[in-house]
Amino acid sequence: MSDTIGYILIAIGVLFNIFGCIGLVRFPDVYNRLQASTKCVTLGTIMVLVGAAVAAGWGAMAAKAIICAVFIVITSPTAAHAIAKGAYAAGVELWEHSVVDKYAEEVARKKE
Amino acid sequence: MITVFYLGLCACCFLCLYRIARGPSAPDRTVAIDILGIVVVCFCALLGLETGKDFYLNVALAWALLSFIGTIALAKFLEGRSFDE
Numbered sequence: 001m002s003d004t005i006g007y008i009l010i011a012i013g014v015l016f017n018i019f020g021c022i023g024l025v026r027f028p029d030v031y032n033r034l035q036a037s038t039k040c041v042t043l044g045t046i047m048v049l050v051g052a053a054v055a056a057g058w059g060a061m062a063a064k065a066i067i068c069a070v071f072i073v074i075t076s077p078t079a080a081h082a083i084a085k086g087a088y089a090a091g092v093e094l095w096e097h098s099v100v101d102k103y104a105e106e107v108a109r110k111k112e
Numbered sequence: 113m114i115t116v117f118y119l120g121l122c123a124c125c126f127l128c129l130y131r132i133a134r135g136p137s138a139p140d141r142t143v144a145i146d147i148l149g150i151v152v153v154c155f156c157a158l159l160g161l162e163t164g165k166d167f168y169l170n171v172a173l174a175w176a177l178l179s180f181i182g183t184i185a186l187a188k189f190l191e192g193r194s195f196d197e
Contacts (some may be wrong), residue, residue, distance in 0.1 A: 021147065049157050056160075062166075064166055066155070078184075085191060086187035
C-alpha cells in the first residue's frame with residue numbers, strides 16, 4: 001500500500017520536473033524561465049523525495065529524504081532570487097511583451 | 113516502473129543541457145545549471161530507493177549543498193560583486 005502511494009508521488013514529481021524543464025526550454029527570457037523552472041522543479045523534487053521516503057518505509061532513508069526535501073525548500077527559492085537579481089544587475093533585458101517592471105520603479109525610488 | 117522515472121529524469125537533464133548549450137546569456141546558463149543540480153538530487157533519491165542503500169541520500173544532500181553554493185557564487189559574480197562582500 002505505501003509502495004503504491006510512494007510510486008504515485010514519484011510519478012507526479014517526475015511529471016512536474018519534465019514540465020519545468022520544458023518551460024526552461026520554451027519560455028522567451030531569463031525571468032520567465034526562472035519562474036517556470038524553479039517552481040515546477042522544486043515541487044517535483046520535493047514530491048520525488050517524499051515519495052521515496054514513503055516507499056522506503058520508516059528508517060534512515062526516509063529521515064534523510066525528508067531532511068533533503070526541507071533543504072531544497074529553503075535553498076531553491078533563495079538561489080532563484082539571487083539569480084534574478086544578478087541577471088537584472090547584469091543588464092539582461094526583459095521580454096519585449098513584458099508589461100510591468102516593479103524592480104526598476106523601486107530602484108528609481110531609492111535613487112531619489 | 114522505476115525505469116520510466118529514470119527516462120523522464122534523463123529527458124529533464126537533456127532539456128537542461130540544451131539550454132546550457134544554447135542559452136543566449138550567462139544568467140540563462142546559470143538557471144539551467146541550478147535546475148540540473150536539483151534534477152541530480154532526484155536521481156540520487158531514485159537510486160537509493162532502487163538499491164535500498166541509504167548513502168545515496170547523503171550524496172543527494174551534499175550535491176544540493178554544493179549546487180546551492182555554486183549558484184549563489186555565480187549570481188554574485190553576475191551582479192558584479194566580489195565573493196567576500
